[in-house]
Amino acid sequence: MTIRATLRKKLRLVNWMTILGFMAFTVSCFLESGILALSALALVVFAIGYLFFGIRCPHCQNRVGYNLNSLTSCFRSQKVVKYCPFCATDLDSELVHHDASYEGS
Numbered sequence: 001m002t003i004r005a006t007l008r009k010k011l012r013l014v015n016w017m018t019i020l021g022f023m024a025f026t027v028s029c030f031l032e033s034g035i036l037a038l039s040a041l042a043l044v045v046f047a048i049g050y051l052f053f054g055i056r057c058p059h060c061q062n063r064v065g066y067n068l069n070s071l072t073s074c075f076r077s078q079k080v081v082k083y084c085p086f087c088a089t090d091l092d093s094e095l096v097h098h099d100a101s102y103e104g105s
Contacts, residue, residue, distance in 0.1 A: 006095055007065075011055065017043055021040045022044060023040075025037055062084070064084060
């Protein structure tokens with residue numbers, strides 16, 4: 001799995017949470033339900049917070065969620081951003097998992 005695919009999966013989750021939150025807020029306005037409206041707004045705030053602070057480059061651990069989401073559309077996979085803006089790692093490179101329990105031989 002590439003770095004781009006991993007980041008795209010996280011961005012798609014944020015986009016769906018935001019859409020679901022706005023839809024629930026709209027329904028709660030018609031139903032005049034205060035609890036549902038607050039819950040929906042909390043979901044949207046959480047999604048935006050995760051976008052800003054939770055989506056990080058796997059290589060340098062800098063926050064890249066807002067940079068990637070603002071330059072691409074919600075659900076299409078455009079390759080506008082080719083490199084991490086902080087460490088210049090190619091987003092199409094394979095994601096390398098480092099296993100902490102592996103000591104080597």
